[in-house]
Amino acid sequence: MTKPFVTLSYAQTLDGRLATRSGSSQWIGGPESLVLAHRLRASHDAIMVGSGTLRHDNPRLTVRLVPGSDPLRVVVDSGLTIGDDAAVLRDGAARGTVLATTARAPVERRTQLEALGATVLVLPEKAGGVDLQVLLATLSARGVASLMVEGGARLLTALLHERLADRLVVCIAPKMLGSGIEAIGDLGIDRLPDAIALHATSWTPCGSDMVLDARLAYAEGGSMLCA
Numbered sequence: 001m002t003k004p005f006v007t008l009s010y011a012q013t014l015d016g017r018l019a020t021r022s023g024s025s026q027w028i029g030g031p032e033s034l035v036l037a038h039r040l041r042a043s044h045d046a047i048m049v050g051s052g053t054l055r056h057d058n059p060r061l062t063v064r065l066v067p068g069s070d071p072l073r074v075v076v077d078s079g080l081t082i083g084d085d086a087a088v089l090r091d092g093a094a095r096g097t098v099l100a101t102t103a104r105a106p107v108e109r110r111t112q113l114e115a116l117g118a119t120v121l122v123l124p125e126k127a128g129g130v131d132l133q134v135l136l137a138t139l140s141a142r143g144v145a146s147l148m149v150e151g152g153a154r155l156l157t158a159l160l161h162e163r164l165a166d167r168l169v170v171c172i173a174p175k176m177l178g179s180g181i182e183a184i185g186d187l188g189i190d191r192l193p194d195a196i197a198l199h200a201t202s203w204t205p206c207g208s209d210m211v212l213d214a215r216l217a218y219a220e221g222g223s224m225l226c227a
């Protein structure tokens, strides 16, 4: 399958939380890490989030803190629950937004969103959500060679679970939340040799945060497959 190079990028607390238990995550990382996130956005063809992040954070998914052009915005939303007031649709933004959905989405809602200028991709369903392999292949066919995924937890976990992510850029903030939304959920890994391994790692201080940048390698029959 042809797919874009996939970078997962997010900010987490030292104890591995992406957000508080009420879903608040702005901002876990410091201002310097936010600039880094915008630089990463500018270096990718497309940027993707799940519908949970859209509901909680209403991100614009644009490049504002550094020079550079906005990547294509992609939202994974299997029921097309996105509201017209979402920042990725307002003020002409819809033209640069792709909504990846399933046949569960009402046809009339699809038509409304297309009328706003958004591109709606109706894709097969897998495990109760959009089939991510098909989505990546579809984005690749549309010229997306690099995709940055900013979250949230369910989407990041699903991409790791399906071994579709190639690179990880994680901002680790010197904060602890205890209970909260864990950055990465169940990956179905029981044995340590099956852990996803990080290689070509770099650790860079960024303000008061540390940024880990690494390639991902997946265990395959006792050996590792490197991205």
Ligand SMILES: NC(=O)c1ccc[n+]([C@@H]2O[C@H](COP(=O)([O-])OP(=O)(O)OC[C@H]3O[C@@H](n4cnc5c(N)ncnc54)[C@H](OP(=O)(O)O)[C@@H]3O)[C@@H](O)[C@H]2O)c1
Binding pocket: 009, 010, 011, 012, 017, 018, 019, 022, 023, 024, 025, 026, 028, 049, 050, 051, 052, 053, 054, 056, 057, 076, 077, 078, 079, 081, 126, 128, 129, 130, 131, 132, 150, 151, 152, 153, 154, 155, 156, 158, 181
């Ligand atoms: N710290 C950070 O850097 C950071 C970054 C981003 C988000 N966040 C936080 O993360 C939280 C949201 O995370 P979340 O886990 O609730 O939501 P999410 O991962 O943003 O979105 C998950 C939703 O996407 C849709 N989806 C469709 N197909 C999917 C698939 N194959 N795999 C996974 N999801 C699929 C599903 O909703 P439908 O059924 O509606 O399609 C699913 O519930 C918020 O609190 C936000 O603030 C933090």
